[in-house]
Amino acid sequence: MTLLTVTPTALQVLWLVLIAVLWIGYLFLEGFDYGVAMLLPFVGRNDKERRVIVNTIGPVWDGNEVWLLTAGGAMFAAFSGWYATLFSALYLPLLLILLGLILRGVAFEYRGKRTDWAWRNRWDWAAAIGSLIPPLVFGVGFANFLIGLPLKNQPVLGGTATAPLFNGTFLGLFSLYGLIGGVTFVLVFLTHGAIYAALKTKGEISARLKKLAVTFGLITALPAVAFVVRGNLLPKLPGQLDSLRTVSWVAGLAGLVLFVAAVFVVWKGREGLAFILTGATIALVAVMIFAQLYPGLGFNNTGLATPLDITTASSSPTTLTLMTWAAAILVPVILGYQIWAYTVFRRRLGVENIPDDVEEPVVVHG
Amino acid sequence: MGSDTIARWQFGITTVYHYFFVPVTIALSLLVAVLQTQWFRTGSDRYLRLTKFYGKLFLINFAMGVVTGIVQEFQFGMNWSEYSRFVGDIFGAPLALEALVAFFLESTFLGLWIFGWDKLSRGKHLATIWLAAVGTLVSSIFIIAANSWMQNPVGATYRNGRAELVDFGAVLTNPIFLTQWPHTVIAAFMVAGGFVAGIAGWHLGKLARQDNPDAEDVSAFRTATKLGAVVMLVAGLLIIVSGDLLGKQMTRVQPMKMAAAEALYNTETNASFSLLTIGSLDGSKEVFSIKVPGVLSILAGESTVKGVNDIKADYAKNGFTQSDGSKEALQKQFADKLATMGVNPTPNIPVSYWTFRLMMGLGFLTMLIGIWMLWVTRKGAMPKPGPLWTALMWGLPLLPLFANSFGWIFTEMGRQPWIVAGVMPTALAVSPTVSVGEVWFSMVVYTLLYGVLAVVEVGLMLLYIRKGLPDVAPVEQIVDEDAPLSFAY
Numbered sequence: 001m002t003l004l005t006v007t008p009t010a011l012q013v014l015w016l017v018l019i020a021v022l023w024i025g026y027l028f029l030e031g032f033d034y035g036v037a038m039l040l041p042f043v044g045r046n047d048k049e050r051r052v053i054v055n056t057i058g059p060v061w062d063g064n065e066v067w068l069l070t071a072g073g074a075m076f077a078a079f080s081g082w083y084a085t086l087f088s089a090l091y092l093p094l095l096l097i098l099l100g101l102i103l104r105g106v107a108f109e110y111r112g113k114r115t116d117w118a119w120r121n122r123w124d125w126a127a128a129i130g131s132l133i134p135p136l137v138f139g140v141g142f143a144n145f146l147i148g149l150p151l152k153n154q155p156v157l158g159g160t161a162t163a164p165l166f167n168g169t170f171l172g173l174f175s176l177y178g179l180i181g182g183v184t185f186v187l188v189f190l191t192h193g194a195i196y197a198a199l200k201t202k203g204e205i206s207a208r209l210k211k212l213a214v215t216f217g218l219i220t221a222l223p224a225v226a227f228v229v230r231g232n233l234l235p236k237l238p239g240q241l242d243s244l245r246t247v248s249w250v251a252g253l254a255g256l257v258l259f260v261a262a263v264f265v266v267w268k269g270r271e272g273l274a275f276i277l278t279g280a281t282i283a284l285v286a287v288m289i290f291a292q293l294y295p296g297l298g299f300n301n302t303g304l305a306t307p308l309d310i311t312t313a314s315s316s317p318t319t320l321t322l323m324t325w326a327a328a329i330l331v332p333v334i335l336g337y338q339i340w341a342y343t344v345f346r347r348r349l350g351v352e353n354i355p356d357d358v359e360e361p362v363v364v365h366g
Numbered sequence: 367m368g369s370d371t372i373a374r375w376q377f378g379i380t381t382v383y384h385y386f387f388v389p390v391t392i393a394l395s396l397l398v399a400v401l402q403t404q405w406f407r408t409g410s411d412r413y414l415r416l417t418k419f420y421g422k423l424f425l426i427n428f429a430m431g432v433v434t435g436i437v438q439e440f441q442f443g444m445n446w447s448e449y450s451r452f453v454g455d456i457f458g459a460p461l462a463l464e465a466l467v468a469f470f471l472e473s474t475f476l477g478l479w480i481f482g483w484d485k486l487s488r489g490k491h492l493a494t495i496w497l498a499a500v501g502t503l504v505s506s507i508f509i510i511a512a513n514s515w516m517q518n519p520v521g522a523t524y525r526n527g528r529a530e531l532v533d534f535g536a537v538l539t540n541p542i543f544l545t546q547w548p549h550t551v552i553a554a555f556m557v558a559g560g561f562v563a564g565i566a567g568w569h570l571g572k573l574a575r576q577d578n579p580d581a582e583d584v585s586a587f588r589t590a591t592k593l594g595a596v597v598m599l600v601a602g603l604l605i606i607v608s609g610d611l612l613g614k615q616m617t618r619v620q621p622m623k624m625a626a627a628e629a630l631y632n633t634e635t636n637a638s639f640s641l642l643t644i645g646s647l648d649g650s651k652e653v654f655s656i657k658v659p660g661v662l663s664i665l666a667g668e669s670t671v672k673g674v675n676d677i678k679a680d681y682a683k684n685g686f687t688q689s690d691g692s693k694e695a696l697q698k699q700f701a702d703k704l705a706t707m708g709v710n711p712t713p714n715i716p717v718s719y720w721t722f723r724l725m726m727g728l729g730f731l732t733m734l735i736g737i738w739m740l741w742v743t744r745k746g747a748m749p750k751p752g753p754l755w756t757a758l759m760w761g762l763p764l765l766p767l768f769a770n771s772f773g774w775i776f777t778e779m780g781r782q783p784w785i786v787a788g789v790m791p792t793a794l795a796v797s798p799t800v801s802v803g804e805v806w807f808s809m810v811v812y813t814l815l816y817g818v819l820a821v822v823e824v825g826l827m828l829l830y831i832r833k834g835l836p837d838v839a840p841v842e843q844i845v846d847e848d849a850p851l852s853f854a855y
Contacts, residue, residue: 051854051855054855055481055851055854055855058477058480058481058854058855059477059478059480059481059482060474060477062432062473062474062476062477063470063473063474063477065436065473066465066469066470066473066474069436069439069465069469070462070465070466070469070470072439072440072443072465073439073458073461073462073463073464073465073466074462076439076442076443076450076454076457076458076461076462077454077458077459077461077462077463078458078462080450080451080453080454080455080458080528081451081454083442083443083450083454083458084443084447084448084450084451084454085447085451086443087440087442087443087444087447087450088443088444088445088447088797088798088799088800089799091444091797091799091800091804091808092804092807092808094440094444095444095807095808095811098436098437098440099811099815101433101436102433102434102436102437102815102819105429105432105433106429106430106433106819106822108429108855109425109426109428109429109855110426110429110822110826111855112854112855113426113826113829113830114826114829154798154799156448156451156794156798157448157452157703157790157794158703158706158707158791158794160703160706161527163448163451163798165447165798165799166799167799315454315455315458315459315530315531316455316525316526316530316531318455318530318531318532318534319455319456319458319459319530319531322459322531322534323459323462323463326462326463326466326467327466330466330467331466334466334470334474337470337471337474337475338470338474341474341477341478344478344482344485344486345481345485347847348847350848352848352849352850353848353849353850353851353854354850354851354854355850355851355852355853355854356850
């Protein structure tokens with residue numbers, strides 16, 4: 001086993017942690033706007049109600065999505081070997097995610113550009129389906145990282161080098177545990193999203209969303225427990241540390257406990273506290289997953305002459321140092337202005353806040 | 367066809383499509399910021415109406431730019447894993463920085479701009495559109511730096527079986543970057559100028575046909591027509607300067623690209639530039655050609671311009687070299703490996719020849735239309751409406767846009783067969799584990815989806831263009847919690 005023949009540098013460990021932080025930012029933030037959008041066609045009884053729902057995330061969804069782009073970019077910059085092998089391995093799953101992201105992004109921006117119901121209803125469904133696919137596929141993906149994606153060394157660059165590349169199939173990703181991962185992610189985000197929307201709306205819509213959050217929360221329990229427990233009982237991948245497996249157990253179980261607390265709290269009518277709790281659940285489950293990504297980055301390196309791990313996939317110290325400075329300066333600034341943006345749009349919305357539609361423009365042909 | 371060919375088609379289709387939205391995003395955000403600044407300073411409804419009108423069109427365009435841009439970032443890893451592995455140490459950093467510095471800024475502050483009219487003070491609200499506009503500009507800096515590195519791989523060394531960064535300063539002072547960035551950004555302004563002028567001019571033509579046109583509308587669209595036309599013209603002049611500088615650097619570091627641009631097979635002193643060549647399609651035989659003597663040498667900045675055949679012979683002997691025979695460190699270090707690979711160093715010559723000319727030709731045509739528009743609208747005159755005016759106004763947003771597309775196709779096709787000039791052949795960059803069928807499948811899916819979205823996008827654009835300038839209510843901050851918002855989706 002040649003895994004980790006070199007001790008990882010502090011920078012390499014730091015960047016694995018930073019990438020985990022970026023993923024947590026993405027899952028926490030876009031998690032609720034996926035949830036809100038999945039609920040869109042079901043919760044709004046008429047167009048005004050739907051507009052209330054969509055406007056709870058209207059000003060912020062795009063900023064939330066940038067956390068995903070940054071996480072992807074950071075993987076490329078800090079661990080290009082990881083980015084290269086992973087993104088080509090998950091070719092069809094990522095295609096599905098991209099299609100989902102395209103659909104939902106266009107849906108939010110274009111739904112209100114015409115007033116007819118057929119147009120708007122169509123985009124609401126596009127937003128819902130486009131928001132269902134990414135968490136479903138990412139859930140399947142993360143479950144497979146815990147199992148360990150199979151690798152094989154293959155010749156590259158015209159046979160002048162070899163690289164550790166994916167040695168599995170698309171259908172092979174859909175094991176029972178993979179599916180549990182997908183379902184868990186979708187349900188957790190539905191709960192998180194319903195709570196967020198309840199927090200951002202008032203009156204009867206908010207009450208309805210709270211009830212829905214409790215229902216989704218209860219349904220989530222079974223797959224979530226299975227995801228955490230099975231995820232920590234999976235066979236150890238080469239190089240994994242016992243101490244980090246313990247961290248993974250503790251984070252996973254703590255996440256479950258906080259999730260139960262969130263459901264209880266929202267049932268008691270306190271959606272603000274519940275939102276913090278579901279957010280913490282998401283962060284803790286991400287910690288559980290990333291604790292197991294050290295050092296093999298979610299790959300099964302068993303028997304590989306050239307393994308893929310935190311040292312072999314990593315960029316040079318020069319690049320990591322440069323990126324560390326950039327992240328140290330920029331991430332606090334970004335957090336600052338994103339939090340400010342949320343405070344600008346802190347007001348709860350109700351049907352009375354939604355302006356009437358302007359008449360459909362008359363088309364005059366020139 | 368190998369998966370590298372289909373992956374290249376996919377990259378071409380998705381990138382050219384993405385770049386339909388990018389120039390408008392970069393430059394129109396700034397022009398909208400300028401219009402809103404004018405409103406902030408003068409309080410005149412004319413500028414507020416123009417801000418809202420072009421702001422809406424900008425947002426319809428921006429949504430498409432965002433969603434098609436995500437595909438670009440993922441595509442490197444999905445289709446080009448060995449490229450990503452080989453250059454990630456250098457190429458990944460600008461992409462990550464682009465997200466950190468630019469995408470967060472654009473998306474967050476555009477959200478604040480769209481929904482913040484009644485929530486922020488006028489000054490703060492104005493600042494949000496400026497910050498979003500700055501975000502789009504910063505984004506262009508990083509992505510062009512990354513692309514320029516592919517054209518001329520500076521500041522890198524061959525270590526651990528890949529290209530590693532040794533000098534980020536060199537990447538940011540790459541002579542290709544220093545000339546290509548201004549060229550690209552100014553070209554974006556020509557597109558936005560054409561967009562603003564074409565739409566305003568079309569409305570002016572319509573108003574000119576009415577017996578009693580709305581005086582406010584006429585005055586607002588006159589302002590926009592002139593603003594757009596001036597932006598187009600100034601941009602046009604600066605494009606010529608920056609393009610000239612870029613051409614000289616390109617000839618120096620990628621002599622083959624300039625030879626292909628002119629389909630110059632044999633080295634010539636005081637080489638001439640052909641405005642038009644009619645010949646066999648592959649450019650091997652010339653039937654008729656209009657040539658301007660000496661011009662190619664001026665464009666190239668070298669009195670003797672090397673021809674394709676001579677560069678090919680050079681390559682067989684010395685490997686990839688710049689026009690003075692030198693190599694970048696990475697090109698030198700990787701030369702031994704390349705020698706065993708038998709790469710044909712010639713790009714597709716007809717494509718290089720024609721895209722180069724279409725880029726320039728459409729650019730010049732746009733400038734001519736700009737001059738003519740300023741002439742016919744001088745001293746308060748209205749344009750004479752008619753089929754010619756209408757056709758030109760329809761063409762105006764598209765001509766500079768297509769010039770941009772052809773410019774990029776030229777830059778990227780002219781670099782072939784290299785993905786990193788003189789270092790990595792494109793065919794070796796593709797993902798080995800992705801099957802031909804998968805690449806075909808994703809390409810068909812993207813093409814169909816993009817096609818449908820194009821119809822939707824153009825439909826919405828035309829709807830809101832025809833709708834004309836919106837009526838505006840006084841802009842004020844709303845404190846009543848139950849009052850309707852001034853804007854909501």
